[in-house]
Amino acid sequence: MIEFAHPEFLILLPLPLLIIWLAPAYKERKPSVKVPYFARLVDVTGEKPESGAVLLSRNNIQRFFIALAWLCLVTAMTKPEKIGPAIEQQKSARDLMVAVDLSGSMSVEDFTLENNKTVDRLSAVKQVLATFAQHREHDRLGLILFGDAPYLQAPFTADITTWLTLLNESEIGMAGQSTAFGDAIGLAISVFESSETKNRVLIALTDGNDTGSKVPPIEAAKVAARYDIKIYTIAIGDPTAVGEEKVDLDVLQQMSDITGGKSFQALNREELQQVYQEINIMEPQLFDSLSFRPRTSIHHYPIILFASIYLISLSLVSLRFYIKRKRLKTLKSANEVN
Template identity: 70%
Template sequence: MIEFTYPQCFILLFAPIIIYLIAPTYKEKRSSVQVPYFEQLVDITGEKPQLGAVVLTRKNIQKLLLVLAWFCLVVAMAKPEMIGAAVTQQKSARDLMIAVDLSGSMDVEDFYLPNQGGNQTNSVDRLTAVKQVLREFVSQRENDRLGLILFGDAPYLQAPFTNDLDTWLTLLNDTQVGMAGQSTAFGDAIGLSISVFGHHDTQNRVLIVLTDGNDTASKVPPVEAAKVAAASDIKIYTIAIGDPAAADEEKVDLAVLQSIADITGGKSFQAIDTKALENVYTEINQLEPELFESQTFRPRTSIHFIPIALFLSLYLISLLIVTFRFPRKIKETR
């Protein structure tokens, strides 16, 4: 299908007719040659002197080519475009932020990775286990925009929302325990996520927080930050990492994590090993299925060069006709 960007240009098709009707006829004056013995010349030739004019005319084929050439120019000015078949694109309708605790207690080796037989015998630190399971989780969220917040003494935005999952995973793999400090600023991490979400107009917003200790460094208590998040339509899933029987700063405040999830409409989980952590992500996948926004458009390709090329072809043909085959006819009128 062909559409014209500037269809109003077709009114120019009538311009030659209007000019022909209202413009005065073109006249050309030339100097004459004075003959000294004009009367004797008339007597010898037997011709009688008369008044006259010379009118230049075109062959019909020339007139046709001229009309076609003007039509091509007008069509080119109207800018024809070829409209392709409808194309539907789907993009994510969700911003998914993942906040990872990098406090000193994430270095405790109390997670066990399954070996080839399925038995969990290889112990690793908590952060390594989180990274490994997150890689699998992220591979299943390829249509979501993912962000990454790291927090310790303070929260930091490691990766803004992006569809580039390879880069996201690279930034996650480069993290180390303690690089954000030894304490746990859980509430401030929620506050930073609220700020990041505020710069995006996506309505479906999800925050997943992985932490293994009490909040010890936040300026805003986690529950208060969760209330602000709920007002911003942010759903929070909290995941307690490590042994729930730990003490002091390594103790997980399960009551606070549950309150945060309840306030925002999310859910709270406990993960004491990699298998439990995998089950958590599987459940989150079921609770938060991928959402899409569809956009349909038709590709448009300009083809204005075609009538221009046709015009040039007609011009060359007309020039050849005039030069080699149809010399101008001169009609004398009296």
């Protein structure tokens, strides 16, 4: 199918007819020969004397080529486009931010992998998050790392491979030893502000209580609720710990309740994996299906046709004059022989 990007230029098609109708005929002065028997010549030929000008005329072939050339130029100006078959694309309908605690307590080795190898909390989180991320191919994932302060490690992206690479590059203590949990929520809110997706989810994972945020976690959760951000909090590690390493489960529960999310507690790798499976069930993947038809401009084809017509016409005119000169030369040679 072909469509015109600028069909308004089609109004120019009758312009040559309008010019022929309104504009006077072109007259060109030519030299003439005076003869004493001009009046007798007029009587013989029956022609009526007029002013010294000749009206040039064109044959039908010339008229056809001129009309076709004008049609090509106007068609090129309308910019014809070839419309291809419909193509469907799937676009993410959810932005999902993951906030990971990198405080010193994440180095405690109290998680066991499938091969019974004991690893620190961050290593277990990385492994489980890798499985979780690979099942979210229709969501845009972001990553915030926090300790003394929060840092945006990865903005929202649909490139899961790059997101996992940035997660694996994170190390315990690289953001400091404390837990600025409330500030991490605040940073997530500011990132979500630039997001066009209305379905917004934050998964916040920590193994300690807030120790120095400028904004308390509860207040940050209230602001998140106003921005329609749903928070899922995950507490990991030993619940009997004391001091900064003790997780404030009540605060995490309140944050989830305020935003319409849910609070979880994971004491080992199996429970952590189960948490992400539950989140997958509660927050199934969303995507928008977009359909479009590719457009390819073909305005150059009328221009090529116009150029071809011009070259062919020029060649035919040159050939015509060449044959005419050759005939005259032949006749002249025959007359000289006679």
